[in-house]
Structure formats: C-alpha cells, structure tokens
Amino acid sequence: MTPRILSIAGSDSSGGAGIQADIKTITMLGGYAMTAITAVTAQNTCGVQGVEALSPQFVLQQVESCLSDIGADAIKIGMLGSPETARLLAERLDTFAGPIVFDPVMVATSGSVLADEATIAGFAALMEIATIVTPNLPELEALTGRPDIADGDMFEAAKELADRHGVQVLAKGGHAGDETQVVDRIASPSGKYASFAHSRIETRHTHGTGCTLSAALATMLGYRQPLTHAIRIARAFTHAAIEQAPGFGEGSGPLGHHAVRNRSERDQQPRS
Numbered sequence: 001m002t003p004r005i006l007s008i009a010g011s012d013s014s015g016g017a018g019i020q021a022d023i024k025t026i027t028m029l030g031g032y033a034m035t036a037i038t039a040v041t042a043q044n045t046c047g048v049q050g051v052e053a054l055s056p057q058f059v060l061q062q063v064e065s066c067l068s069d070i071g072a073d074a075i076k077i078g079m080l081g082s083p084e085t086a087r088l089l090a091e092r093l094d095t096f097a098g099p100i101v102f103d104p105v106m107v108a109t110s111g112s113v114l115a116d117e118a119t120i121a122g123f124a125a126l127m128e129i130a131t132i133v134t135p136n137l138p139e140l141e142a143l144t145g146r147p148d149i150a151d152g153d154m155f156e157a158a159k160e161l162a163d164r165h166g167v168q169v170l171a172k173g174g175h176a177g178d179e180t181q182v183v184d185r186i187a188s189p190s191g192k193y194a195s196f197a198h199s200r201i202e203t204r205h206t207h208g209t210g211c212t213l214s215a216a217l218a219t220m221l222g223y224r225q226p227l228t229h230a231i232r233i234a235r236a237f238t239h240a241a242i243e244q245a246p247g248f249g250e251g252s253g254p255l256g257h258h259a260v261r262n263r264s265e266r267d268q269q270p271r272s
Contacts, residue, residue, distance in 0.1 A: 102130040
C-alpha cells in the first residue's frame with residue numbers, strides 16, 4: 001500500500017524543516033505526501049527572518065481539499081501559526097478516523113520563536129484529539145509548566161501530559177544532558193511506558209529533526225504499523241538523515257533525507 005499522509009505545518013524557505021522536510025521524509029518512506037500550509041517563513045540555517053501566517057480559514061480549506069478527495073491514512077501537525085488555526089483544526093479533525101501525530105512546534109532549532117503564548121495555549125485542543133504528541137524537552141517543560149525537567153524526570157512529566165489529555169506522549173531527549181546517548185521516552189494514559197535510545201551524533205546539522213521524526217512516525221502509522229515499531233523506524237530514519245547531512249549552511253544545517261538509502265531491508269519494509 002501507499003499511505004496517504006497529510007502534513008499540516010509551516011513552510012521553510014531553506015528546505016530543512018517544516019513542510020519541505022515532511023514531504024522529503026514521507027516520500028523517502030514510500031508514502032504519498034499532501035500539505036496544508038499554515039505559515040510561510042523566510043528562514044535559513046542561521047534563523048528565521050520573517051513569518052507570514054495564512055488565514056485559519058484558508059488552512060482549513062486546504063485540509064478539506066485533501067480529505068474530501070484523496071483522503072488520508074494519517075495526519076501530521078506541526079507549526080500552527082495562530083490559536084484560531086489550532087481551534088479550527090481540532091474541531092475539523094475530531095472525527096478523523098486515522099492516527100494524528102502532533103509535533104507541538106514552539107521554537108526553531110536556530111532559537112527563533114514560532115509560536116506565541118496564545119497559540120501554545122491552543123495546543124491543548126489538538127492534544128485532545130491526537131494519537132501521539134512529540135514534544136522535545138523545552139516543549140515538554142512549557143506544556144506541563146515544569147521548569148528544568150531533569151533527564152530522570154522525563155517519564156513523570158510525559159505521563160502527566162498523557163493523563164491530562166488522554167494521549168500518548170513521546171518525550172524527545174535530544175536536549176537532555178547525556179553527551180553519549182539520545183533517549184526518547186513514551187508514556188501513555190494507561191500507564192504503559194517505554195524508552196528508545198541511540199548514540200548521539202556530534203554535529204551542528206540538526207535543522208528539522210523534530211519535523212522529520214514526526215513525519216516519519218505519521219508515515220509508519222499510515223502503514224498501520226504498531227506504535228512502538230513505528231517509533232523505532234521513525235527514529236532510525238531521523239538518525240540516518242542526521243548522519244547523511246550534506247553540510248549546507250553556516251548555522252544549524254539541514255538533514256540528508258535524500259541520502260538515506262542504506263538502511264537494512266528489515267527497517268525499510270513495514271511489517272505486514
């Protein structure tokens with residue numbers, strides 16, 4: 001099957017994150033990528049120079065155009081652009097039957113702010129309808145109101161968020177202090193939890209890692225893969241894309257999505 005994946009996110013003019021990273025990821029993993037663009041940014045590896053949010057009504061119109069004709073097997077939501085966009089999406093997607101991956105984007109890898117306080121407050125409605133939420137450590141701190149979450153407390157914070165919104169939470173450990181490993185932790189409202197680890201790659205080329213992971217996860221869930229297996233493949237793809245980064249830009253460079261071709265057959269093919 002070819003899973004139909006709708007990405008609802010902002011555009012990155014430099015191609016490293018957002019809609020552009022999502023399209024590359026979905027395509028490399030064998031999915032069919034569709035988009036609803038929430039905002040257009042002028043940005044590069046050094047930062048975000050400008051943001052123009054599209055109207056919430058037009059964002060919703062893009063979603064309707066895709067879902068009413070082609071349909072979708074999974075949806076990924078990233079940068080929102082406005083609290084009204086968050087509200088309208090939550091209302092429209094409440095009846096969507098497939099998995100929804102919500103990456104609560106607040107700040108770009110370069111440090112530029114991509115969501116104001118009102119928009120972040122609107123995240124709650126989307127977490128209520130999402131299948132899984134994928135915050136990094138600073139985002140987890142903002143969403144739980146817990147400052148300075150230590151590496152050992154990530155499970156507890158993720159579980160708090162999972163319980164509050166009835167959603168699976170994959171807390172990403174890239175911002176944690178471990179210099180040798182990146183450990184991601186998933187918590188569910190049912191109390192189940194798991195952790196996933198891989199070696200940390202020392203590199204400045206990490207622009208779009210969160211977008212890539214969430215888009216890969218949505219694609220694998222679109223294949224109807226079990227959640228933990230989908231997470232493993234999404235993490236493996238993201239790790240490989242970091243390893244294959246082309247080295248572009250003066251700041252936090254883009255990943256090498258196009259160069260991820262040497263994974264094992266077992267990781268490339270979804271389980272039947």
